[in-house]
Amino acid sequence: MYLNVHSQYSMRYGTMSVKKLVAEAIFCGITQMVITDINNSTGVMEFMRECRKEGLKPIGGIEFRRNKQLLYIGIARNKEGMKELNDFLTWHNLEQKVLPDSAKPFKHALVIYAYSSGIEAGALNENEYLGIRFDELHTLHGKDISNIKDKLVALQPVFVADKIEYRLHEYLRGIDLNTLLTMVTPEDKCRSTDRFLPPGELEAKFSKYAFILDNTRKLMDGCIMDYAQGKVHLNRKTFTGNKQDDKALLEKLAMEGMVYRYGKNNKTALNKVKNELKVIDDLDFCAYFLITWDIIRYSMAKGYYHVGRGSGANSTVAFCLRITDVDPLELNLYFERFLNAQRTSPPDFDIDYSWDEREDVQDYIFKRYGREYTALLGTISTFKDRSVIREIGKVMGLPKAEIDGFTDPSRATENRDNATFKKIMAIYQLMGAMPNQRSIHAGGVLISEEPITYYTALDLPPKGMPTVQWDMYEAEAIGFDKYDILSQRGIGHIKEAVRLVEENRQRKIDIHQVKSFMKDDNLNNKLKSGNSIGCFYIESPAMRQLLTKLGCKDYLTLVAASSIIRPGVAQSGMMKAYIQNYHDPKNVNYLHPVMKEQLEDTFGVMVYQEDVIKICINYAGMNGTDADILRRGMSGKYRSKMEFNKLVEKFHDGARALGRPEHITGEVWRQVFSFAGYSFSKAHSASFAVESYQSLFLKTYYPQEFMVAVLNNYGGFYTRWLYVHELQKAGAKVHLPCVNISTTVVSIKDADAHLGFIGIQGLESKFIELIPEERKQNGLFVDLEDFVKRTGMGLEQVVILIRVGALRFTGKSKKALLWEVHLMLGTKVRPVNDAELFQLERKRYTLPELINTKLEDAYHELELLGFPLSLSMFDLLKTDYRGDVRTDNLISYVGQTVKMVGLYVCEKTVHAKNNKKMWFGTFLDADGNFFDTTHFPNYTPIYPFRGKGCYLILGKVVEDFGFPSVEVIRFAKLPIKENPVLV
Structure with a gap:
């Protein structure tokens, strides 16, 4: 008798999963029901599977709402009817049209309007009905209902399972409406009675109007979801038609x-x-x-x-x-x-x-x-993200400071005994796996x-x-x-670099000749030294360190590196074991003869997903299907926790049956589990390695064009300034943007690169496109006045271009140009002159000589580009000291305490085994070379990172497989020269 049942897919409204919905229905003795989630059919196919599994009859449908108000409920009589409902909703979604007051006349679907909507029976089509709730039955008393008798059906909506879930429903509505719990009105939520009723109760409530139950039963009996059952293949079955x-x-x-x-x-x-x-x-x-x-x-x-x-x-x-x-x-x-x-x-x-x-x-x-x-x-x-704690707090009306305290990990112990926090966490636990949005x-x-x-x-x-x-x-x-x-951006880098090489050097490249790249000593030497900034997948500090530690000098080693760099592998200690074994293959200590047999090629370490499968099969006696499912489960791609746990037991039982020692099985399982969740398939790693070689080829032989391509395709792991630095290191002369030369993006001709208009802070996107287009159509700009007239730019936008140096073609200083533009435009936006019959000579004023310093220019660039180009960050320092040691000879100071000055590149935070934070930093020295730092928990809170800039670093030089780094003891950001404009 339930024509209007909702699952969690009625997002931020329904509270029951499809599985729970079916279980509740069975408990209440229900044999058939209709799923009608609000404005979606997400759960229909899952609902059919679950119902059939439990012996219930499933019927599909959709509840159509507009602005929170129920319009009508669509119920599919069969597969064709479900398509009609889906088509109807799809058309309105794709055309972005609001749902109409009445449904279209479906051929294979039924429509139910609420009895309270006031629709006259005479206005109903043959397939349309009126749904009446049990608490509305009293309105039929004493009325002549002969004209609607055949059209009345029982409407008992289901949204929640019990009182606790009703309270959860109210929180969901508060989150959805971004309002306080106390501000959620009855119209915003369901009724507390909108749930499955105990067996026989619904029938009892309609007992005086048994014909309504008969109508409802007849309606449902006529619905058959005639979809194929079992495992089916729904993809397009042929390409040619046969x-x-x-x-x-x-x-x-x-x-x-x-x-x-x-x-x-x-x-x-x-x-x-x-x-x-x-x-x-x-x-x-x-x-x-x-x-x-x-x-x-x-x-x-x-x-x-x-x-x-x-x-x-x-x-x-x-x-x-x-x-x-x-x-x-x-x-x-x-x-x-x-x-x-x-x-x-x-x-x-x-x-x-x-x-x-x-x-x-x-x-x-x-x-x-x-x-x-x-x-x-x-x-x-889903609502798994802990940011939901903040949403729950807002719904409860808590002040921001209190909510911030509840989301601060450092206050976990303090929060544990807080009654409000306990309440929030109880709600959060109920919400955890619920769908939040599509x-x-x-x-x-x-x-x-x-x-x-x-x-x-x-x-x-x-x-x-x-x-x-x-x-x-x-x-x-x-x-x-x-x-x-x-x-992915890496392909954009490669594609544009190839194009730029053809344009700038008149040389065509076949970037697919990867096998020849793999044999190129120049490329392999770059790989071995970790000189791979800008190259797909191999430019991060961690990857460059790994390449150096391995001495990676060939494709197959790079394929392995692409897999073992994954986070869980490093944390489990298997990455270190791989490096060690790679350098000393004769002394590999295999856990078990099976491990030697299966993993000798990878020095006893699981490197690929295939290795996980092999160990599950050969060490624990699992079949290929179970091994692959187990592997998928560990990578988060298998949803049934119960099924996954059974396979874990199967691994241990299988190992036991084959007589494997328990302590060895425990360690094998630890390695399998820690590795499988983060590993690649070997083919995946190999694909990445191919692309890395293509990037490396371009970086090695066409470094300027390659770096321009990286900049123009939204960079990579690092921020923009570092790629500009790499472009300079590659021998290019990098120029500030110029309205008479620059395009929207970075351009290069011979060895001259001009920054584009994209990247100038505050410059409007319409002018980023307009300036090069106007220049292309009507020639170079003659002077400031010509530029302003032809672009129609206002004062604020022209000032940005002047300050970034983009109008230097005039030969005038920035200060002179700023005087000129203020006299020209004042504070008014100058309209575009589409056509002028004649030009009026503007009054000319004689100004004193106004000169900009490089320091002023650098500050302008810092503000508008995010980095200085006229000076380096080292030139901006108040001190001339550049450290006692540079990267080039760092390896010779292993075990010693040194002082270095480094320009901040990036940092990474990790949690140590004791759950304390530690940091890894990457810096450039004054020669422009990279070095890396480690910051332990006992030092870093005292000497924290303070963002961009140069740092004085005191630390001990350590070495790991030939790779030197600095364990920081003291650490301070160095002051820079004051902005002369503000002095």
Whole structure:
């Protein structure tokens, strides 16, 4: 009898998970019910699975609301009806139209209006009903209801399970409305009775109007959610329209690609490709491969550069189709990690594009495969973030200072006994795993065989592309395999650097000749020394340290480094063990003969996800499916905690059954667990390493163009000034922006680089675009007056350009220009003169000579660019002292206490084992070379980081595998010269 049941997917309103909803219904003796979440169908497919599992009859629906007010409830009579409801909501979402007062006349869906809405029975269509609540039955007394008798159904909404959840519901409403709990009105929330009633109670309340219950039962009995049950494949089933043609086309393309990649006579490659093709066909993945190939074909035809990575790079067929540039034969990659008959989770390809090309690729997919069949994948964030504590505090009306205290980790002990804090935490615990809001997945795309609205309504997030209302876990459970079309800045760096080299040096580069790059001693020497600023994935301080400690000088070592750099690996001590064993392979202490057998290539350390699987299979006797699921569970990609715990037991039971010693099993499990959650698949690491080599090639042979490309693609790990510094180190003369030369971004001609207008603080975006466009259309600017007239800029914007030096082409000092522009514009914004019949000569004034100092210029640049260019930060120091030691000879001071002066680059905070904080710093010395510092908890609170600037550092030089760093004892920021304008 429940036509209006809500789950947690009625976000910030409903309180029960789908699983709990079903459990509560069973407890109350309910045999069928309708899920009708507010303005979404997120939970419908999950609801059907859970109901069928427990023997209940599921019915899908949607409750339509506008401005918190109930309009009507849509109930699907069947699969077609669910599509109608989803289509109706989708159209309004995508067209951004408000929902109408009445629903459209559905053919396969029913509509229920609230009896209290006052809709006349005569106005109802055949498929429309009036839902009456039990507390409204008294209004029927004494009325002639013959004309509506057949249209009345029982309406008992369900939002909460009990009184505690009703209170939780009120907090959710307060958070949603951003108001105090006491300000949540009855109209803003459900009623306390909006829950499942005890068995027989609903029937008792409607006993005087049994025909209403009969109508309700009849309505529900006529609804059948005729969706296929069990494991189904919902992706587009063919590429060509015929499975046999798909198989033939894939084989043809793979064989042609094999010749391109391996030549005509490579029998190993031929056998591998044939074996993979059989598995792909057996598991019905031909269309998946062909569609991915089609996306790559389109992007390559457009001149876009891509990187295929993830587990898909385990496939030799994918390599032959040019989906990836990773050679699985060379790396002995495990195809079964990507696709095997036992694998329970769908495989996918991760295809990376430059940030400014991905959207066009996505647009192609929508056009090629049809908007009706294509959608972006959604995500659902939960209330797990501790910032929710702040939201709960606000709803309770607590002052900001008190809330700040509750969110301060250092006051955890003090808060533990605070009654208010306990109350907040009790609410937080109830909210923890609840959905908070729908968003968009980083890059997942679904291509369906049927119109996708059979399975979900679609949202229109800011990206402007239709997006499903559930996440990747639900997509997987329903039967969809996603295509990941991602973007990353590293590809933008490579793509633009190649273009700039062609423009600036008239030289074309084939950036895909990666195998020759890997054999280049110049590149490998850069790798070994950690000279990799700007290079994808290998520029962070931690990665540069690791490369130096390993003495990394080849591709395979870089592949391993790309995996062991992950946080959990370092924390578990396995990264240090790998470095040690790498340098001394003969003295590796293997925990067990199985570990030696499986991990000899990686010196006894689990480096890749595949290693985790191998150990689970060979040490603990697990099968491949369970091992892969366990690995996924440890990386947070498996949602059932109970199932995961069973697999953990299986690992230990299996090891015991094989006679493995308990103490060794404990250590093996510790390594497996600490590593698996952070590791890459080997193919993933190999893909990253390929891209790193491409970046490294450009940095080595075309460093100026490469650094300009890094700057123009939103940088990387570091802030902008460091890449400007690297550009200068590469031999480029870096100039301040100039209105007669600069473009929107950094430009380079020969060895002269000009900063662009992007990056000037306070300069409006319209002028960033207008200045170079106006210059292109009508020639160079003649003087300040000509510039102001042609751009129509106001005083404030012109002053910014003068102060940053962008009008120096006039030959006048900044001070003279500032006088001139104030006399010209005063405080008024000058309108644009579209056309002037003649020019009036402006009065000229003779000014005394006004000169700017380099120190004044540096302060202007600090303010407007974020860094000085006229002087270095070292030149700004009051002291001439630059330290007793520089980076170049730091290694010779190991064990000694030294004084250094360093320019702050970045810092990283970590928690030590005792839960105290420690810090790692990165600095430049006066020669422009990097050095690293370690700050222990006992010193850093006394000598803290104080942001950008130069620091005097006293510390002990230590060395780890040939890499020197400084353990800080004292630490102070050095003062700089006063701004002469303010003196």
